[in-house]
Amino acid sequence: MAKEEIIVIGGGIGGLTAGALLSQAGCKVTILEASREWGGCAGKFQRHKFLYASGATLGMGLENGGIHERVFRHLGITVDAFRLDEVMKIRQAARTLTFHADRQQHVQSLQQAFPSYSHEIAGFYQDVYQKAAKIRLLMKKLPILPIKTGREAFELLTSLKPTHVTLTPDFFKTVGALLKKHSLHQCKDFVHFIDGQLIDSMQTVSKDCALLMGVLALDIYHEGAYYVKGGLYQFADELVEAAKRNGAKTVLGRRVTAVRKIGNQYEVEDHRGHIRTADHVICNAPVQALRNLMEKDLFEQLSSGVKKRSKQDTWGTMTLYMSLDEAHLPEDFPLFQQLMNHNGKSHDEGNHLFLSVSDHNDRNRAPEGFRTLTVSTHINLDHWKSKTQYDQNKAVLKEKMLDTIRYYYPSIDQAIIDIYPGAPKAWERFPHRPGGVVGGFAQTRTHSLFFSLSHRTPLKNFWLCGDSVFPGGGTIGVSVSGYHCFHSITGRRLIQ
Template sequence: MKDISDVVVIGAGIAGLTSAALLAKSGLNVMVLEAHDKVGGCAGYFDVESKWGRFRFPTGATAAVGLEEDGLHRQIFEMLGLSCPAVPISHLKVFLPDLTIDLHHDARKWRAARAKLPGNHVGQELFWKLQELVADAGWLSLTRKPSLPLQRGIDLRRNLALADPRLLPLIMALPFSLGEAMKWLRIDRDRAFCALVNLQLLITTQSLSHAAPLTNGMAGLDLWRHGAFHPIGGLGSIAEKLLEGFEKFGGQIRFGSKAVGLERSGPSWEVRLANGEAVHARRIVTNVPVWNLNSLLPTIPPVIKNAQQRAGRGWGAVNLYAAVREEIIPPDLPIHAQVLT
């Protein structure tokens, strides 16, 4: 008789590991399938051995949010009986062609720094006030733990019960893009301001201002004000801790197990692997990019097609990883910096 897990999670990224760990903690029999040899996905890591020593580099994300008091990641670690020590990041230094500006976590320092930006100062300051309103509402919405996506009537009723007037700025921002807000305030031609905004959006929302939804964009611009962290041991520590919690509650993970097909098999699901094996589960959680579902599912449901169309085509970047001697780093250079040439 074939073994059937309660849940199979495809992909050991942060979302997949979080889902798997919490499901395992609830008492379910959970298996995670990971195509690579490490956990973390877009917030993973790789190690390099050299004659100068051993170095660990992050893949993708280089700063974390949610590790502050009452932050979502911190709450999850507490549920799992674990901790993930991290160092708060005081600021980001941005080198623009004609200006250097620091994005501070400290509100007073950040107000003073952004006042140096040339252009429409009144419009820019209104923009930053709007950014704080929308972002604060966004963070508040996460603490309410809404049921998303809406699938049943009970989800809608639960979400309505979580309604809070402080969420109004978030709701009002839903139909608009960040670029539209910049045009309304007549700051869309302030070159240094636009460069600063777009640099932040590229690392948080992976889009530029004209394409970023106002809700997502304002949250992305809030990274340093809200509070970013560098976990001890690097960003990969978050995934490693989640894996520790998952295995602590009896979860199993299979590395080098790439899922290539997914279909119903009676009352359960069958996941076909690249090596010809198949695993079975009563429920499936897919923690893969929405486009990857085309190769997994025999037919693509309309809801997934719509999500793919909304997402549009992706883009890529070339990353350079380097180890440099500590003595050549300027003493006033923070752990994070951006350079626009």
């Protein structure tokens, strides 16, 4: 039998995971990436002697049994990373909280920070950890949601254990409901802390976050959080090399402009007019890109859910990339931290920042004595539509973000060598995110689990992966969707 030819559109982590697994399985794979860098939102860029992590920075899923560990072991990949005992610091005006990897230590530190709610916090986390453990047991076999075929239904049913019945009442609840159950909704600073964890991983806050996805997000750092030397682009580079070792063609600088179907095959045309044919197409682009990517008659055959969400913006991000002289940084400057604007109440528009600085010894990112820092905040893209709005917002938000950092680190201006702002157009221009959308859809009750978008489409052999489809954003989520494409095409599983 001839090898099936597969084209992967988009060289982000999800598409590279699918492409590397499929090429190892004997498929004839071509991966096309529009930019000059692999990794998508987990990519990098270089300025002078400094290398900046463009988006995702915190390494997850590398623990034994984690999705990256399983994929990398399957492919014979290793990455240089070390596990964090203290995942991050969270600074809320005068209060500094520490997210400890050890569950017991984490709960105890929060009880000390909020002594009036010590009993309630213990009960809340007991619920979180118990529910998350049950879900992880279910997810070990990586079942596919939402169910589209008999085989997918069978695989889900055979993954279920009697204990999972106890989760059914939680399908339509939110993390906010769990906070209220334990009377923690009254503790505004604790809710603000929880919301800070959820917005960065679930793209929403506790009042709207689906409970079953939310408890996984609150528990996942305890399973393992890692600093990856150089940055998460290392995942992408290793996946590309694995794909190439197994015969895949990997092509940078090829922006796909059209996808059409001719008979039983697909034609994929790039911006240079080069046309490639394939039996399967895996589209690792946001669903918002599909309308302009696919020929109209083909696009109209997609599900109503995909077509509806292709018109919806998700969050955007404003990012600052800085090179720093570490002589002016405090010795205890955390590798990862969240800073809350001391006057802000929300978790967007510069009121909540996520900071990731290169390790003191990471020579991949900066010369000795220097560091690079990535700072990001969620933004509402509706406020960036006109050029006047855009230019004004970019300037105002840059200064607001810097002011928040100065509040906690007054000497930061002495440390700063260069600043490169990354506003929505930068995300549209480089990783080719339509309109600057990042992070995927918020994991609300109407966008998660059985209400997610499937990697499977009504078009035979046309697949989706990436942060638009189940299980969502982050390198863990997109890798699972890439695995689902591999599994659905070949019927194969990862080695245990």
